Amino acid sequence: MGFSSWLRRKGKAEEKKTPAVEADSVINRGQSPKQVPVSDSRETQPQADEQGRGFFVRLKEGLARTRSSFVARIDTLLSSHKQINEELFEELEEVLIQADVGVETTLRLVDEVRARVKAGGVTDPAEVRPILQQTILEILSTHTAALSLPETSPAVIMVVGVNGAGKTTTIGKLAHRFKSQGLRVVLGAADTFRAAAIEQLEIWAERVGVDMIKHQPGADPAAVAFDAIQAGRARQCDVVIIDTAGRLQTKTNLMRELAKIGRVIEREMGGKSAEVLLVVDATTGQNALSQAKLFSEAVDVSGLVLTKLDGTAKGGIIIAIAAELGLPVTLIGIGEAYDDLRDFEPDQFVAALFDA
Numbered sequence: 001m002g003f004s005s006w007l008r009r010k011g012k013a014e015e016k017k018t019p020a021v022e023a024d025s026v027i028n029r030g031q032s033p034k035q036v037p038v039s040d041s042r043e044t045q046p047q048a049d050e051q052g053r054g055f056f057v058r059l060k061e062g063l064a065r066t067r068s069s070f071v072a073r074i075d076t077l078l079s080s081h082k083q084i085n086e087e088l089f090e091e092l093e094e095v096l097i098q099a100d101v102g103v104e105t106t107l108r109l110v111d112e113v114r115a116r117v118k119a120g121g122v123t124d125p126a127e128v129r130p131i132l133q134q135t136i137l138e139i140l141s142t143h144t145a146a147l148s149l150p151e152t153s154p155a156v157i158m159v160v161g162v163n164g165a166g167k168t169t170t171i172g173k174l175a176h177r178f179k180s181q182g183l184r185v186v187l188g189a190a191d192t193f194r195a196a197a198i199e200q201l202e203i204w205a206e207r208v209g210v211d212m213i214k215h216q217p218g219a220d221p222a223a224v225a226f227d228a229i230q231a232g233r234a235r236q237c238d239v240v241i242i243d244t245a246g247r248l249q250t251k252t253n254l255m256r257e258l259a260k261i262g263r264v265i266e267r268e269m270g271g272k273s274a275e276v277l278l279v280v281d282a283t284t285g286q287n288a289l290s291q292a293k294l295f296s297e298a299v300d301v302s303g304l305v306l307t308k309l310d311g312t313a314k315g316g317i318i319i320a321i322a323a324e325l326g327l328p329v330t331l332i333g334i335g336e337a338y339d340d341l342r343d344f345e346p347d348q349f350v351a352a353l354f355d356a
């Protein structure tokens, strides 16, 4: 199977799930956006045209560790070779595997680069860089999907992932984003496994200024989801975001619990399912990949959120995830501030990674 048909095959999962409504069209249904101050560490808010550049700089900063372990090493490697030979490709494979691109993806990626080098009659090692960049961009572009809100009223987003992956933080950031777009948000504290989990979500709800529905610790998480949807309806909210546990006594219990929450949401929403965001921690490298596989067996994951890209040199995992799972990467986390949750835009991401 050739490279492009492999990519297409991997992209099938995402083609099946056409987003019902793009976030923007929901956001624009006749509401005037309210301005909410973004309280991140920077003192001034950039103007609209500067904002893009500011975002790009921030993205570059966030990816600094991956860039230095990955692209910087590739640059060193390419400049140390006078000609393109098999040794160069082998070293390239080594760098990619060490950056957590994964063995399968690395081999395919380098095969494709090798083929393109040959087809283009390229002889200068420096010219391998843009070819590699383009090939990575193609992989990532096949596996993205903008965050979409289900057409239901309210739209329900369920957030899943192992403990510590960044679910609650992502929910806080998302709630902030929706609120600043003029949407009414309610959070559901369905991680009832730990009392501290409820408190943590509550802190975010207060900080962002949105409602939250909670029960006692140990309560049935599906009942919390049910109540959050009811409250969302009664309060005419646009979005209900459900936090879930990342850890239970056993994996089987956790998966069963998540499936049950999913069923309750579906029943309440007249057969329409929630947008299910799977949060994975980029710093866990290849582990993130196996987590993603596990969760997508239990729930119908609609998009991935890759967090903590700022804290890792293993950002190459995003390429493995995109290429091997066929699940779209929807959002990335590049820090702990409100606006450090970004839509995953492959061209911007690859540009930030490869930018000198």
Ligand SMILES: Nc1nc2c(ncn2[C@@H]2O[C@H](COP(=O)(O)OP(=O)(O)OP(=O)(O)O)[C@@H](O)[C@H]2O)c(=O)[nH]1
Residues within 6 Å of the ligand: 161, 162, 163, 164, 165, 166, 167, 168, 169, 170, 191, 197, 245, 246, 247, 279, 307, 308, 309, 310, 311, 332, 333, 334, 335, 336, 340
């Ligand atoms: N640097 C960085 N830290 C992050 C990011 N996202 C989350 N974190 C941090 O990761 C830690 C765990 O995040 P949580 O949101 O509590 O994770 P969780 O998945 O809800 O964890 P459990 O509730 O235990 O299942 C917190 O200290 C967050 O501040 C990110 O994108 N970058």
Ligand SMILES: [Mg+2]
Residues within 6 Å of the ligand: 167, 168, 169, 191, 197, 200, 243
């Ligand atoms: Mg949590």
